[in-house]
Amino acid sequence: MSIEVRVPTILRPYTSGEKVVSARGTTVAAVVDDLDARYPGIRERLIDDSGLRRFVNVYLNDEDVRFLGGLTTPVADSDSITILPAVAGG
């Protein structure tokens, strides 16, 4: 089972420049753990002690996982995940 993950420019140094990578897992958290096993360090850029980092958006297909079940959102084969940093400032 393989999930397609779209990686933003800022995280591509972890994936040797790859824009789309594959990962496995049955929840968003498990997919992130699997990504980190393949691309060490990427997890810390996405998750901190309190969960998903404030300035990182993770989408399951077309939906922000914050509107679903957050990191515990179930992921099925053929789903795709998109990671996008928030565009924000003061």
Next chain:
Amino acid sequence: MLVISQDLVDAMVAHARADHPDEACGVIAGPAGSDRPERFIPMVNAARSPTFYEFDTTDLLRLYRDMDDRDEVPVVIYHSHTATEAFPSRTDVSYASEPEAHYVLVSTRETGREEGPFELRSFRIVEGTVTEEEVRIEVA
């Protein structure tokens, strides 16, 4: 250096004035690898705030999908400051996540919603370091 058309500069300034006193924000997309801003995409400031801006999360996904489909990148990411100078705030620097984009700031602090002088400056923000760059405006 940012090379940009007068029309696109006018569009950013008009957007900043229209949303004053809240911050306005948006993107100017261009062909990947070209460094040429071409397609003006004003965004809604989901924060609707005079001191903060944030693209709506759903709009953000749509924007990036759309740019991907067109083989574009966000050449310019712009926003306004409505009470301070056109220089990146500490928050701007901490959120900046497009190392290849030109971060353009427009300040409307002098004239608000009215016509008149404005400040527009461009910066690179890479790993927490701000570097101002020259802006060359081309008249079509």
